[in-house]
Amino acid sequence: MNAAYRQLTIFQLLITNHLVQKASLADQFNISPRMIQRDISQIRQFITDQHLFYQLAYDYQSGGYQLETTQATVSKQALLLLIKIVLASRALTKDEMNKTIDGLLQLIPVTDQNEIRPIIKNERFYYQPVHHGQPLLDIVWQLSGYISQRQTITITYQRQHREIVTRTILPEAIIFSEYYFYVVAYNAKYKSNLFYRVDRIRHIQVNHQQPITRTRAERVEDGELRQLVHYMQPGKKLTLRFKFWGIVEAALDRFPTAKVVDRYPNERAVLIEAIAFDRGAKMWLLSQGSLVQVQAPSDFVADIRTELQRTLDRY
Known part of the structure; x- marks a missing residue:
């Protein structure tokens, strides 16, 4: 030798x-x-x-x-939590999920890998991705590059009812919410930031002919946006108040900006104030049934009442 x-x-x-x-x-x-x-x-x-x-x-x-x-390493405990979160997201195809988990496991010694594999074996075997079946790793990386380079792109996009449209947008943030990845992008035609589900993007092309520019003050701050948006529903930003008889911690976790402003010990209820976009907030508040009573603002209360009446009319 x-x-x-x-x-x-x-x-x-x-x-x-x-x-x-x-x-x-x-x-x-x-x-x-x-x-x-x-x-x-x-x-x-x-x-x-x-x-x-x-x-x-x-x-x-x-x-x-x-x-x-000599570089910072991830512990086996942290890696197990990351894998559990990725599995619970259901966002990736089975092939991409397996590649992601195997890649993460390579970050730790073999002995630690052998400890984690039995823990995740059952959940990995029964993993069921969401139904769109679209690979996401490459396109999320591609969109992230356009965001960092502030490039305008034209996308071919499949809307909710399978209608195919073309949109020229300036991507500004990538957000994951409720099983799906979204690109938050400024649409000059509609003069607003809109949400596009990444799995519904069929084609992307850099658009040099119609560049969209935004000042720093106008750009989306994805960290702040995540505190205000729910179920990736855009809408009007408002300060709302609601009386809540449920698990207070669950409500405060749902609205990161929320705070308890009053307590009613005899009723086992609290008054919560939060800043949020109205459409997503309404969806969550309606899901709480009789555990919640919206008190302000008045036009939002009226909107909630109208929606509840529409629900009753279906019965």
Whole structure:
């Protein structure tokens, strides 16, 4: 066995989290410990020259060499939570989900991978994606590039009832909500920010002929938007108040801007104030049935009453 093959063998042992000891390697290859030391020195130099995220460290307690990573690592606990969240999202096709999980697992040592695999095995086996069946990883990355470069694009888009339309937009943010990815984009024709489901985009082309420009003040702040929007329903921004008899924490979590402004211990209720877009807020409030009573603003209360009457009319 020549020196290059021997060094590759040693490096393969190191990169798979094995401890290597000079004496045992010398016996394995039938060479002197001095030659093994030379191999280890060359491996250390290779790591330095290639700017790899490792360092070769000697463990005095065990009397051997190990590779240690020099970059920030993700713990097995954090990785398990990430995989659980991705599985619960149901957003990716089975093929993309499997590739994503396998890629994430490669970030941790094999021993940790072997701990996680049995935990997620059942949920992974029964994974059921949403029905659109569209691959998303590449298009979400592509749209993110257009956002960072502030490029105007023309998309072919399939609307809710399968109608195909063409839209020229300036993408400004990518948001995930309720199983779907959305691109928030400014549409100059309608002079407003609109939400487009990424899986319904059939074709994208950069549009150099009709560039859309927006000032920094006009751009969408996706972090702030996420605090105000629900079910990815746009609408009018308002400050609403509602009396709530349900689990207070659930209401406060649903509206990140919410706060309790009054309490009614005898009724086991609270008064909550929140800032939100009206359409998404209305959808959630109606889903709470008799646990909620909207009190302000007055035009929003009237809208809720009208919607409740329409619901009753169906029965």
